[in-house]
Structures are given as C-alpha cells and as structure tokens.
Amino acid sequence: MDNHLRASWDRLCDSLKDSVDYVFDPALGVDASEQAEGLRHHLRMLFLALDRTLENNDPQHPELGWTYPSKFGQDNPDGLYQTAPVDLSRTYRLTGRIDTVRYLGLSILNFVSGRGGITQQLNVGTPDLTDIGDGRIDVVFSPDPDPGDHVGDWFQLEPEQSRLLVRQFFSDWGAESHAELHLECLDSTVPPGRLDQVRATALIDEVANEIDTVPKFWTDFAVAYRDRGEINTFAHVEGKFSGEGLGGSDQQAYGGCWYELGPNEALLFEVIPPKCLYWNIQVGDTWFQSLDYVNLPTTINDSQARLDPDGVLRVVISHEDPGIQNWIALGGCPQGVLTYRWNNADSAPVPTLRLLTVSEIDVHLHTDTPRLSAEERATLDAERRRHALRRFVR
Numbered sequence: 001m002d003n004h005l006r007a008s009w010d011r012l013c014d015s016l017k018d019s020v021d022y023v024f025d026p027a028l029g030v031d032a033s034e035q036a037e038g039l040r041h042h043l044r045m046l047f048l049a050l051d052r053t054l055e056n057n058d059p060q061h062p063e064l065g066w067t068y069p070s071k072f073g074q075d076n077p078d079g080l081y082q083t084a085p086v087d088l089s090r091t092y093r094l095t096g097r098i099d100t101v102r103y104l105g106l107s108i109l110n111f112v113s114g115r116g117g118i119t120q121q122l123n124v125g126t127p128d129l130t131d132i133g134d135g136r137i138d139v140v141f142s143p144d145p146d147p148g149d150h151v152g153d154w155f156q157l158e159p160e161q162s163r164l165l166v167r168q169f170f171s172d173w174g175a176e177s178h179a180e181l182h183l184e185c186l187d188s189t190v191p192p193g194r195l196d197q198v199r200a201t202a203l204i205d206e207v208a209n210e211i212d213t214v215p216k217f218w219t220d221f222a223v224a225y226r227d228r229g230e231i232n233t234f235a236h237v238e239g240k241f242s243g244e245g246l247g248g249s250d251q252q253a254y255g256g257c258w259y260e261l262g263p264n265e266a267l268l269f270e271v272i273p274p275k276c277l278y279w280n281i282q283v284g285d286t287w288f289q290s291l292d293y294v295n296l297p298t299t300i301n302d303s304q305a306r307l308d309p310d311g312v313l314r315v316v317i318s319h320e321d322p323g324i325q326n327w328i329a330l331g332g333c334p335q336g337v338l339t340y341r342w343n344n345a346d347s348a349p350v351p352t353l354r355l356l357t358v359s360e361i362d363v364h365l366h367t368d369t370p371r372l373s374a375e376e377r378a379t380l381d382a383e384r385r386r387h388a389l390r391r392f393v394r
Helices: 002-018 032-055 197-227 358-364 374-391
Strands: 079-087 092-097 103-109 120-125 136-142 153-156 161-169 180-185 252-260 265-271 278-284 299-301 313-318 327-329 335-343 352-357
Touching: 002 197, 032 197, 079 180, 120 153, 197 252, 197 335, 265 335, 265 358, 278 327, 299 327, 313 358, 352 358
Parallel strands: 136 153, 313 327
Antiparallel strands: 079 161, 092 136, 092 180, 103 120, 103 161, 252 335, 265 313, 265 352, 278 299, 278 335
16 A cells, blocks of 8 residues: 555656656747746645645545635636635535625536536525524534524535535725635544545545646636637627636626737727626736736726726736726736626626737827826835735634
C-alpha cells in the first residue's frame, strides 16, 4: 500500500509539472508578463483544489469555508464565495443572518470543470429565501420531504455527493456586511478521523486530476471568445445566458466578450441597465481570472456607477484614467474577458461597445459628465481597498 501512496504523490508532482504546457504555448499569443500571471493562476487553482479536496471535504462535518483569492472562473469582484461538501443522502441545515448583503445565492452543484459539464440540483437566493425574522434564514437540504412544520425553507434533493456553493454579492462595499452563516449535518454518524492510505491516495489523485484540467479549462473558455472573433463587441450575445453548465446561477444573466486594447485605446460601454436587484461589469485576463479589484477599479456595480441624465450607463474601459467616475481600469493587462451580470433582472439588455482612442473619449461622453481629479481617484481607491479587505480576513 505504501507503493500506491508514493505513486499517487508522484502522479501529482508530474501533473503539476506537465499541466502548465498551455501557459507557454505560442498559439496562445501572450507575453512573459501574462505567462507569469498564468503560472500564478495555475498555483491558485492548486490552492483551491487542495482546500476543496484535502481539507474541507468531510460531508458529515462540513465547514462553510472560503478561499481568498478565489480567481475561479472569473470570480465576481463583488463576491464572497463559500463552499462545503454535502452528501445529500443526509440532511443539512443552514442558518444565519443575511440582512445587509445585497444578494445571497445557494447552489447545490459539482465541481468537474473540464471533465464533463457542471450539474446543479438547486439554484435559489434572495429575494426568494424566507426571512424568518430579523433578516435570518433557516434552510434545510434533505432527501426527505418537508414534514410541514419547518419554519423557513426546505428543499428535497436527490441523494448524491455534491457541494453547497454560497454566493454573497456586495453592492455598497462600505455599508453591506457578509452574512453570518452556520451549516451542520443533522444526522452525522461518525466522528472526524485521520486519513488512511486508501483515502489519501484517492484524494491526491483527485487533486492531480483538478490541476491537470481545471486551469486550462477556464483558459480555453476565455480564449474561445477571441478565437470566435467576439472581440470588443457583444454583438454575439442574445438575451439571457445563465451559464448554469459552467456553475453560473439562473438568477443572473451574463454576457461576455474578448477585449484587446493598446495603451492609447479605450472601450466605451453603453447600456440602459434593467430593473434588477444588482448588476456589475468586470474585466479579467487570459486565464479567466478577475483583475486586481482590491487596489484598482477593475469592476463597477450599481452602487459605484453614475447614470447619465438620459438614463444611459456610460463606462470607459482603458489603461489610462479618463478622469471620470465610471472607469474600469485594466492595470496594464492588454487582453482578456469583459463580463457583465444582471441579477434578478426584468430583462437582459445587451450593451454596445465602441473602440476609441483616448483622445476621442470626451467627445462621446454625456455633456453633464462630472470630472474626477487625481486626488479624488486616490481617495476612492483607498476606500475601495479598505472595504474589499474588510470582506476577507486572512
């Protein structure tokens, strides 16, 4: 058995070495800086795989944990993602307070990116979760039917091994706080135990499978926008796309495209936002990971943006600060994916994009667009950093 354990470890080490070949593939068309970020993304995915597979992976004693930074499948910069293992032949109870977070979503799904489609049994969230008083929830996931006396929400689900994913989205970063949640298995039968050789071998093999498939899966998904010619335009987007097969929520409409911008170029994003619970726009890189949203305004949402008097949202996406509130910074990243989300929306409008030179920006802005000084930008960035890091304690 020792030989099996060592062989499993060797497979993991070999997978870690060989699985980064795509980062250095000339066909990808990235420079050394992007390759460096590609390696960092690869290691971040290893970090996630270790946490999800070797640490927080006991369905009888689940821990509703999070990993920072997530950077999984262009994570939402407004979000805090938490996961826990669940064996749905058992019954689980999720309780807590959610009274200040803008949106809280619950999904029961697997995580098999690159090894078949991600399947989801459940997608539910605010405002459809029952408030049992004072912003509190009491949610049960069970293979059994609702007995009829539960105060809160009861979901009868198929008995399978899966994971609970909790999405918490914050619009006003300074005013909204994360939910206080507790997850417990109501019918656990054995105490936590140490790993044995058989279990360790299987888990290490699973980590090797993850690192061999997941990072490249997301990179291939991102670059496919470019390879289909969906560059600096949303013309290919038709109505609502929820991305459920990629782990997305059916409570949201997503849209995306590839962007390519030189140092003196900008994109003007224009749309009349729908009536919705929440929306945001963000940029990510070749590896389909969000850019540095802690230190730079690489995303904007409904609380951070300013609508023009004609009701149109106009956002400038560029390397250089245009001196206005509605700016998405690229932080020197020349190419990647631009994504928008409409959450619990009454429609799914498709924005327009115009490729401009930096000198042309002012001509296309609304005449009432207020200017933002360098000092005001620095103040906003400092507040942004403080509020973002308040969400994550490490």
